[in-house]
Structures are given as C-alpha cells and as structure tokens.
Amino acid sequence: MPIAQIHILEGRSKEQKRSLIKEVTEAIYRSTGADHDRIRVLLYEIAEENWAAGGVTKAEEKLENR
Template sequence: MNHMPLVHIDLIEGRSQDQLRAMVKDVTEAIVKNTGAPAEHVHVVLNEMAKEHYAVGGILKADE
C-alpha cells in the first residue's frame, strides 16, 4: 500500500528554525507511528501567518 499523508499546520510567525525543525520531526514520527506510512512519504506544510493577519475574538494578535 502506498501512503502519502499530508499534514498542514497553520501557526503564527515567530518560532525559530530549530523549533520548527523539531516540530516537523515530531509530527512526522507521530504520523509514521499511527499510520504505518514511511517517513519519506509524510509531507508537512507549515503556513506561518503574520500577527497582523490573524485575529481571535475580533482582536488582531498584533494588538495583544
């Protein structure tokens, strides 16, 4: 069976490359563990949003 899990992660900008690298590694390991897909078939897409482009409860994260 050929698996190709695709994981999209939306997050607010500001994390270091080391943090993002560690997160992608951990997410990939979790997908492999729970689906049996080989790591080389797991795709992770990070969408970083500017604080000015994200709001919760009508308040921009940039304004907090």
C-alpha cells in the same frame, strides 16, 4: 501519502520548526505506518496582524498587554 498542514504564528526559530516537523512526522508514522519519505508536513506561518480571535488581531493583543 499523508499530508499534515499546520498554521502557526510567525516568530518561531528554525530549530523549533524543525523539531515540530520531526515530531509530527513521527506521530504520523506511528499512527499510520506510512514510510517517512512519503509523509509531508506543510507549515504556514501567519503574520500577527493576520491572526485574530474575537475580532482582535494578535498584533493588537500584544499592544494591549504592554
């Protein structure tokens, strides 16, 4: 049973997340041949204050770029 774990920033619409899940499922199906109902996709939404690069959170970066 293939499992894809994806970490994304919060803020995407339900439709965007639904589309991502469908596309990832199809990619796994095409590359492995696993049955669709056996493929698992786990989305982890991370708050901007908990996502950082170079010591700066995404929330801080947004404030700086205003």
